[in-house]
Amino acid sequence: MILNPWVISMYVGILGMALLYSYALTISAQIVRYWDINSMEEGQLILERKSYLSSTIIQYGLGIEIVSIVLFYMTLESMAEVIPGAMCATGALKANMYGFPALFLKMAVAFVCAVWIIIHHVDTKLEDFHLTRFKYRCLFVLAPLLLCDFALQFLYFLNLDPNVITSCCGVVFEIEGEGFGSSVASLPPETMMLTFFISIPILLSMGYFLSTKKSPIGYYLYSLFGLILFVISILGIISFVAPYIYEMPTLHCPLNIMRREYHYIGYLLYAFLFIASFFSLVPGLSEFLKRKGGQIQNVVDDMQRKSIKISIVFWVLFFATSLLPIVLFEIRSEGGNLFS
C-alpha cells in the first residue's frame, strides 16, 4: 500500500463521483420505470427536472474522469521513483497485474461517457423526448464499468509492493522482446508512417464528400474510419512518433512523451487525438439513432455536418503535431534517417 498526495487526490475525486453516480443511477431507475411523456401529472414534471440532474452529473463525470486519467498517469510517474526497476509510468503499471487493466478501463469509462453525452445531446433537441428511456437504460452500462474502475484502481495501489522489482518501458516496448508492447514497437516504422500519412487524404476526401452529400453509409464509414484511425494513431505514436520525440530509434514508450523534458507534447498529442476521435464518432452514432424514429431525423443532420468539420480540424491538428518532431529532427540532422 502506498500513500502519497497523488493517490489521495485520486480517491477524493473518485469517491465523490461514485456517490453522485449512484444518485444519478437511482434517478435513471425511476425514469426508466415511470417515464410517460403523455402524462400531464406533477410526477412526470418532477422526473423531467430530475433528468436534468443525472445528465449534469454524467457531464461533470466525463470531465472528472479525464482529469483522473491524467492524474493516474502522474501518480504512476511519482510511483516510478518508489518502485524498484521502474523508471517511468510504464514500469509502474507493470508492477502488478492491475495496472494496465486499470488504465484501459479508465479510458473505456471516458469513452462510454462520451458516447452517452452524444445520445443525450440528441435527446435534448427532441420535443417528444424520444430517446430519454433509451438513454437512461444505457446509463446502466456505465455502472459496472465504474465499479470495476474503482475496484481495479484500489487493488492496484493496494498491491503495489515497493520490494518487488518491475521492468521499465525499455523492456515493455523493446524491439526484440515478446508480448503486445514489443510487437507494436517492432512494427516497421516506414510502413507505419506510410499508413499513417495515407490516412489523411482518405479522411479529408471522405469529410469533403459528406459535407456536400448526405449518405447514411458514408456516416457509418466515417465513424468506423475514425475508430480505425484512432488505433492506427496509437500504434503510430509507439512505432515512430515517440522515437522521433526522444530522438532515439529504440525508445518507443508512449507515456514518457508527456514529460516536461519533451515540452509536454504528449498531452497536446493525446488531447487532439481524443477530441478528433470523439467527433468522428458522432456521425455514425447519430445515424444509428435515426433508426429509433420520431423527430430525430431533422435534428441530427446539422449535428453530423458540424461534427465532421470539427473532427477534421482536430485530426489535422493531431497529424501536424505528430509531424512536428519528425520535421524538427530532419532539420536538425539535415535530412538524416532516425531508423537507419
Next chain:
Amino acid sequence: MNRYLNLLDFTIHSFFRRKGKNISFLLLFSYLVFLFTSVLLLTGAIKKEAQRGVNALPDIIIQKLTAGRQVPIPVLYEKKLNDIFGIQRIEPRIWGYYFDSPTQANYTIIGYDSHKTWDKELGLIVNPGEKGANLEKGEAILGVGVAKAKHLKPGKQFGLHTPDFRSRSFDVVALFKAATNLHTYDVILLSTKDTRAILGVEEGFATDLGVYVYNKNETTTIAKKITKLLPGIRVVVKNQLARTYDTVYSWKSGIILLALVSCLLAFAMMVWDKASGLSAEEKREIGILKATGWDTSDILIMKFWEGLAISLPSFMLGLITSYIYTFFLGAPLLKHLIIGWSVLYPPFNITPSVDFNQLLVLFSLTVIPYIISTIIPSWKAAVIDPDTVIRGV
C-alpha cells in the same frame, strides 16, 4: 459561445452584488487551498533536497561488519573488485561521528582528499572569497551549525581530541554555504590525514568504500557481483537510499494530507449547505430569470460559472500565499512537522520549485471536490418553478 459569455458576465455581476457573503467564503476556501499547497510544496522541496544529497553519494557503498557493527574496511579490498566489469572507480571514504563534550553535541567529521574527490564541487558549496579547493594539514571547513555552536568564524581556531586523548588545533578556513545546511550543518571537513588521526582510522583502512559505476542501470547487477566476491560485507545501493527518502516523505505528507481531507469533507458539507440554503431573494431572482426566458440549463451554466468564480480566485490566492509562506518565509511550524518531530534538525533554505503535476494534484484535491459538492444544490436552484414566483406563493 456568446451565450456562455453573457451568462458569465451576468454571474460576475451577481458575484459583486453579494460581495460580503462571497468574499468571506472565498477567503475560507483559499485558506484550505493554502494548507494543502504548503504541505505539498514543502514535501516536494524536501524530497528534491534529499535527492540532491543522495545524488552526491557513490552508486554503491561497501562496509565491513564485525560482530554486527561497522568497522574500518581494508583499502586492499579494492583490488578484489577490479575485475568486475562496469565499475568506473572505487574510492575509500573516511568519515565518522565525533562527540564534542564542551558543546555536548555530535558532529560529522569528513575526510577530504583534495586530489581525488569533490574538487570542483567544494568551491560551489563553500562561501566564496575564502579558502579554495585545497585543504592543508591543520585546516578545517565548518558547517554553519558547528560554527554557531562553537562560536567560530573563519580565521579562528578550535581543538579536537584524538582517540589517545591528545589535543589538536585547527584553523577555520571557510564555512559551508547556508544553502547546503540540510547536508552540511553539522559537518567538520578536515584533510584525510587529520581525519584519520581524529577518528583513529589507520592507514590502509577506510570507513567505507564508495563504488561508482558507468551505467546506472547496471548498479543492481554489480552490487550482486560484489556481494558474491566479498561475502559477509554490507553493500548499500544508492537507489535504495533514494527510495527510502522518497517513501518516508511521501508517507508523512500523505498522513498530513489525510488529516486535511477531513477538513475538506467539512468544507464540502459547508459548500453544500451554503449552496442549497438559497435566500428568499435568490429564489425570487432565479424565478424571475426563468419566467423571462431562462432555461434550466442556463441556470446550471450560471451556477457552474459561479462555482468557478469562487474556486479559481481562491485557488490562485491560496497558491500564491502558500508559495510566499513556503519559499520566502521558510514554512515555519509546518517544516518541523514534516522533516521530523524534532527542533534540532538543521534549518535550511528551501529552493522554490513548482511543477505542473503538483498544480494538477492540488486542483483535484480542492477545486474538484468543491465543484462536486455544488452539483446537486445548483440543480435544486435551477429547477425552481417560475410559476410559484409569478403567483407570489
Next chain:
Amino acid sequence: MIRVVKASKTYNKGKPNQVDAVNEVTLHVARGEMAVIHGASGSGKTSLLTLIGCISRPTSGEIHVAGKTISRLPEKFMTMHRREHIGIIFQQFNLILDLSVEQNVGLPLFPLNMSKTLISERVDHLLAKMSLSKRRDFLVKQLSGGEQQRVAIARALINNPEILLADEPTAHLDTALTKELMETLAAIKKDARTIVIASHDPLVYNHPFVDRIFEMKDGKVVEE
C-alpha cells in the same frame, strides 16, 4: 393566435389542499386583438396567464399558442417557445432591484446566442422608445413606480414578441399612470401584436381598444 380548449390547472392534486385554479377553460383570441380577462382576485386569472404564457403546464386540456400546441411540451421547449413569441409583464413587475435598468431589460436575451453589442443596441432602442434612455445606468430600485413599470414593459418587449401578456399591470399605478400605460399598450397593439391583460381595473377593461372581455369566476370563464 391563442386557442385554449378545456384547459384545467390543478395544484396539489389529490391532497387535502387541492386547488382547481383553472377549470375547463375554453377561449380564443385572434391575431392583433386586445383581450382582457376580468375577475376578482383568486378567480384564476394569473394561473390562466401562466398557462398561456408557457410558464406552467395544464393538468388537462389543450392549449395552442402562436402556432404550436404547448400543453404537452417539455419545460425546455416551452421556455424556448416563450422566448420567441411571448412577452410578459408581471403583477409586481418582478424586476431585479439591484441590477441596472439596462441589465434588467436585456435579461431575457442573455441565454440566447447574441453578442453583447447586439443586446445593448436592442436595449438602447427600446429604452429610447420608452423614454428611459436617461435612466439606463440607474439601479431599478432608484426609480419611481411609473418608471419601473416602463422598465417591465421594455423587458417584455425585448424579444419582439407576437403576444404580450400582462398581469394586473395597473395594480400599483394611479389614474394618470394607468391612462399612460393604456396608451402605451394601445400603441403596441398597433404593431399587430396580440395582447392579453388580466385585470379588474375598470380603466383597463373599459378602454376603447379592448376587443374582448372574458369574465372569470372560480377558475371558469363565465362570460365573454
